[in-house]
Amino acid sequence: MTQHRAIVVGGGAWGLPAALELQTRGWAVTLVERFEPGGPHASNGGSSRLWRLADTQPWRARSLAGTVPAMERLGERIGEPVFRRTGALWRDDLSLPAVAESLDAIGHPADRVAADRVGEVFTGLRPDGRDALWVEQAGVVHADRLLQGALGAFRAAGGDYRPATRVTGIEAGESSARVLLADGSSLAADQVLLAAGPGTPELLAGSGGAPGLGIAVPLTPYIEEVVYVGDPGAALPAPDLPGLIDCAVGDGAGVYAMPNGAAGYKIGLDRPLRPLAHGTLGDDLDRAEDPERTEQIRSRVERDLTAIVPRVLATQVCTWTDSGDGDFVIGRTHPTVVLACGDSGEGFKYAAFMGEYLADIVEGGPGDAEYQEHWDPRRFGDATEPSGRVSAIGRH
Numbered sequence: 001m002t003q004h005r006a007i008v009v010g011g012g013a014w015g016l017p018a019a020l021e022l023q024t025r026g027w028a029v030t031l032v033e034r035f036e037p038g039g040p041h042a043s044n045g046g047s048s049r050l051w052r053l054a055d056t057q058p059w060r061a062r063s064l065a066g067t068v069p070a071m072e073r074l075g076e077r078i079g080e081p082v083f084r085r086t087g088a089l090w091r092d093d094l095s096l097p098a099v100a101e102s103l104d105a106i107g108h109p110a111d112r113v114a115a116d117r118v119g120e121v122f123t124g125l126r127p128d129g130r131d132a133l134w135v136e137q138a139g140v141v142h143a144d145r146l147l148q149g150a151l152g153a154f155r156a157a158g159g160d161y162r163p164a165t166r167v168t169g170i171e172a173g174e175s176s177a178r179v180l181l182a183d184g185s186s187l188a189a190d191q192v193l194l195a196a197g198p199g200t201p202e203l204l205a206g207s208g209g210a211p212g213l214g215i216a217v218p219l220t221p222y223i224e225e226v227v228y229v230g231d232p233g234a235a236l237p238a239p240d241l242p243g244l245i246d247c248a249v250g251d252g253a254g255v256y257a258m259p260n261g262a263a264g265y266k267i268g269l270d271r272p273l274r275p276l277a278h279g280t281l282g283d284d285l286d287r288a289e290d291p292e293r294t295e296q297i298r299s300r301v302e303r304d305l306t307a308i309v310p311r312v313l314a315t316q317v318c319t320w321t322d323s324g325d326g327d328f329v330i331g332r333t334h335p336t337v338v339l340a341c342g343d344s345g346e347g348f349k350y351a352a353f354m355g356e357y358l359a360d361i362v363e364g365g366p367g368d369a370e371y372q373e374h375w376d377p378r379r380f381g382d383a384t385e386p387s388g389r390v391s392a393i394g395r396h
């Protein structure tokens with residue numbers, strides 16, 4: 001029997017688990033990664049990401065529910081857990097009814113927490129008059145462990161891993177595709193999965209004489225900063241608090257935050273620092289922190305998260321890619337190419353799920369009809385200019 005060949009472009013949160021899954025299913029997979037998994041330039045650096053089932057829309061909550069068994073399967077595959085349940089508090093005045101309804105619809109009802117009791121459920125959280133939901137099914141993805149474990153398993157299964165290798169273009173044929181590399185060489189395969197995160201726009205459009213894929217999607221990659229806070233003198237710098245989604249009040253910024261063990265408590269705002277130059281990763285590799293943003297986050301901790309020592313332990317800057325409507329962009333674009341991008345800042349919790357889902361699509365499957373209605377790369381029609389509007393956390 002002929003072994004099918006696949007090239008996965010991008011060894012990040014989505015591409016790497018998909019490469020592992022395809023290799024495990026008997027494909028001969030080459031994984032081409034411009035840097036290396038977990039590096040600072042794309043979207044997958046750092047030790048943790050928040051996961052949750054809560055969402056304002058039932059179809060998304062259903063897809064989120066699918067991430068848990070997928071993470072369990074991936075954990076078994078690589079020999080260590082890739083996530084930890086901590087629960088999370090979701091506080092808001094606008095989105096609570098819709099989130100509660102979505103969680104009910106998937107059979108994971110959440111408890112309502114009255115405004116004056118939030119500091120009991122999330123120790124030290126300053127009450128601000130808004131109720132919250134206690135979301136039991138939430139916690140932290142061990143991002144670095146997941147990536148390193150998946151990479152180790154991929155290589156052990158015979159996968160061909162090419163780090164420090166930049167893809168410059170893709171030629172999509174009817175029965176095979178060719179991936180062009182920056183050193184002038186190329187690779188061919190039956191199927192290509194394009195999962196290049198913030199590097200996707202240049203590969204869709206084509207650059208430096210290399211061909212594009214001839215489809216346009218309104219992607220905007222942004223740079224964002226997270227800050228780790230806590231007591232630098234303590235073995236555990238912050239108490240083992242749950243996750244937090246503190247939606248915006250008025251024009252203020254919303255907060256997402258999670259426990260990180262020895263690294264401190266990690267917190268970010270739903271406000272990117274800036275879009276990437278020229279709308280793509282390209283050569284925009286500056287990941288310097290913004291001292292003003294660092295202080296903005298630190299002072300927010302001091303004001304609202306009173307159980308945590310408001311000292312900055314570390315900062316981290318990375319990218320995420322807005323899709324224009326806040327939904328992922330996933331599907332087959334050519335007989336030999338599958339596209340997966342537009343993570344909209346919440347794709348890591350889907351890493352294990354996407355490994356299996358994208359492998360199904362590469363193998364010719366249709367995907368879930370409801371998800372594909374929302375994730376279809378062609379859904380934008382002619383509206384392919386980036387919107388420039390950033391979705392606030394909990395509000396899409």
Ligand SMILES: Cc1cc2nc3c(=O)[nH]c(=O)nc-3n(C[C@H](O)[C@H](O)[C@H](O)COP(=O)(O)OP(=O)(O)OC[C@H]3O[C@@H](n4cnc5c(N)ncnc54)[C@H](O)[C@@H]3O)c2cc1C
Nearest residue numbers: 010012013014034042043050167197199343346347348349
């Ligand atoms: C500050 C911050 C906080 C976040 N918090 C959360 C969170 O709490 N929960 C959550 O679920 N998600 C979170 N995310 C989002 C999550 O990290 C992303 O959704 C996820 O990493 C996207 O996966 P991806 O595979 O699409 O892209 P990536 O993980 O970026 O992977 C793409 C890979 O492609 C490679 N690549 C790019 N161009 C090329 C090329 N030309 N040739 C070869 N390789 C290429 C890149 O180097 C990269 O490794 C956060 C993101 C940021 C920046």
